[in-house]
Amino acid sequence: MSSVLIQALPGAPEIREGDNLADAILASLQRNNLTLNDFDIITVTSKVVSKAEGRVVPFDGTDDHKVALIASESVRVLRRRGTLHIVETHHGFICANAGIDLSNTAEGTAVLLPLDPDRSARKVRGDIERATGTKVAVIVTDTFGRVWRTGVTDVAIGIAGLRPVQDLRGTTDHTGRTLEATEVAVADEIAGAAHLVLGKAAMTPFALVRGVGPEHFGDASVAEHLVRRAHDDLFR
Amino acid sequence: MSSVLIQALPGAPEIREGDNLADAILASLQRNNLTLNDFDIITVTSKVVSKAEGRVVPFDGTDDHKVALIASESVRVLRRRGTLHIVETHHGFICANAGIDLSNTAEGTAVLLPLDPDRSARKVRGDIERATGTKVAVIVTDTFGRVWRTGVTDVAIGIAGLRPVQDLRGTTDHTGRTLEATEVAVADEIAGAAHLVLGKAAMTPFALVRGVGPEHFGDASVAEHLVRRAHDDLFR
Numbered sequence: 001m002s003s004v005l006i007q008a009l010p011g012a013p014e015i016r017e018g019d020n021l022a023d024a025i026l027a028s029l030q031r032n033n034l035t036l037n038d039f040d041i042i043t044v045t046s047k048v049v050s051k052a053e054g055r056v057v058p059f060d061g062t063d064d065h066k067v068a069l070i071a072s073e074s075v076r077v078l079r080r081r082g083t084l085h086i087v088e089t090h091h092g093f094i095c096a097n098a099g100i101d102l103s104n105t106a107e108g109t110a111v112l113l114p115l116d117p118d119r120s121a122r123k124v125r126g127d128i129e130r131a132t133g134t135k136v137a138v139i140v141t142d143t144f145g146r147v148w149r150t151g152v153t154d155v156a157i158g159i160a161g162l163r164p165v166q167d168l169r170g171t172t173d174h175t176g177r178t179l180e181a182t183e184v185a186v187a188d189e190i191a192g193a194a195h196l197v198l199g200k201a202a203m204t205p206f207a208l209v210r211g212v213g214p215e216h217f218g219d220a221s222v223a224e225h226l227v228r229r230a231h232d233d234l235f236r
Numbered sequence: 237m238s239s240v241l242i243q244a245l246p247g248a249p250e251i252r253e254g255d256n257l258a259d260a261i262l263a264s265l266q267r268n269n270l271t272l273n274d275f276d277i278i279t280v281t282s283k284v285v286s287k288a289e290g291r292v293v294p295f296d297g298t299d300d301h302k303v304a305l306i307a308s309e310s311v312r313v314l315r316r317r318g319t320l321h322i323v324e325t326h327h328g329f330i331c332a333n334a335g336i337d338l339s340n341t342a343e344g345t346a347v348l349l350p351l352d353p354d355r356s357a358r359k360v361r362g363d364i365e366r367a368t369g370t371k372v373a374v375i376v377t378d379t380f381g382r383v384w385r386t387g388v389t390d391v392a393i394g395i396a397g398l399r400p401v402q403d404l405r406g407t408t409d410h411t412g413r414t415l416e417a418t419e420v421a422v423a424d425e426i427a428g429a430a431h432l433v434l435g436k437a438a439m440t441p442f443a444l445v446r447g448v449g450p451e452h453f454g455d456a457s458v459a460e461h462l463v464r465r466a467h468d469d470l471f472r
Binding site for chain 1: 246330339382383384386388389400401420421422429431432461
């Protein structure tokens with residue numbers, strides 16, 4: 001692929017429990033005078049997936065409640081500093097505060113991660129294909145920190161229609177030598193790219209990514225392909 | 237910013253020690269019928285920066301030599317498995333094998349990271365400004381693994397003309413509440429996005445990124461702003 005376009009889809013409706021995300025995405029595309037093509041990728045923030053799926057819980061604003069919510073969403077705490085917890089979630093993600101979102105939510109509520117973001121992505125993808133006949137990929141994104149670098153980036157926590165990791169092992173470089181172990185986390189690079197156009201405060205949960213090569217499309221999941229297995233983890 | 241375009245610049249000349257990278261970038265742009273605008277971003281892989289700066293050393297292919305090279309480029313080893321070393325480099329980067337590249341290099345050689353990638357980026361940026369009068373940003377990229385996720389992504393190891401982290405702390409969301417600590421590692425998201433169009437084996441060390449908002453431009457460096465300080469690090 002020689003160029004990739006990332007387009008925000010502003011003007012999405014506020015998402016509420018039970019809303020169909022594919023309908024909201026298609027309405028946002030229409031509002032921006034865009035139509036879908038095969039091999040387009042739609043990114044969706046986990047926040048609106050969680051809202052649509054009813055993963056919003058009461059939150060009284062106290063540290064005790066925050067810690068209790070984190071515990072309920074975690075299988076293990078790796079590190080703790082104050083109320084900041086680095087945990088392993090039920091999904092196997094290692095992230096801060098179990099991915100629970102306390103900002104940009106209705107007063108007195110917290111938003112938990114979707115129960116199964118890969119399933120959420122598959123649902124949106126299936127609904128879009130039924131409505132439009134186009135074969136797109138869908139990435140559910142969330143904002144994670146990194147261990148040794150400042151700041152957060154968006155990563156893929158659920159995926160449908162796209163292989164999240166491009167395996168270059170065994171291929172040769174332009175001098176004919178076999179490349180060293182190189183598995184590229186394409187889905188995370190796409191999620192981060194989409195984050196560039198979203199703008200946290202501007203209610204733009206959807207982006208369109210166009211130009212990623214057809215070779216990346218196929219059946220896969222984040223849970224199976226993008227979460228490092230514990231036995232491969234040098235820092236757990 | 238509502239859209240961002242990422243454009244590979246194929247057809248770059250092979251870079252050799254002493255070559256001027258800005259000249260090579262401008263030649264690649266011309267070959268692709270592109271001209272620079274203010275607020276464009278050029279990404280450059282660390283590999284060609286190292287080649288231009290003579291950071292290529294003999295490598296006999298043995299594990300012993302590999303381990304010795306890694307040691308010479310590191311201040312500390314965090315973890316080791318076989319010949320895979322997770323180290324802290326002289327720059328403060330924590331990465332595999334001190335970022336030494338053994339693939340896609342001339343037979344019998346290894347490519348070390350640039351000595352000061354921020355300085356390298358400033359040099360390229362200054363040369364481009366002198367040649368074209370445009371004020372662009374330059375990001376030197378490298379490919380790093382992640383602790384808990386499969387696969388590698390490209391990140392920024394040097395920068396000029398762009399603030400690598402967008403600090404949203406203290407701003408409010410659309411409901412008027414103050415956002416939780418949110419520093420977005422924009423430079424890493426741009427580096428990852430550029431990686432989507434590069435194609436490891438295709439000799440495309442340069443990409444043009446267009447559409448990132450002017451609010452991100454300014455003086456900063458990776459060393460100062462994107463490398464987490466040891467006292468903030470829960471996993472060192």
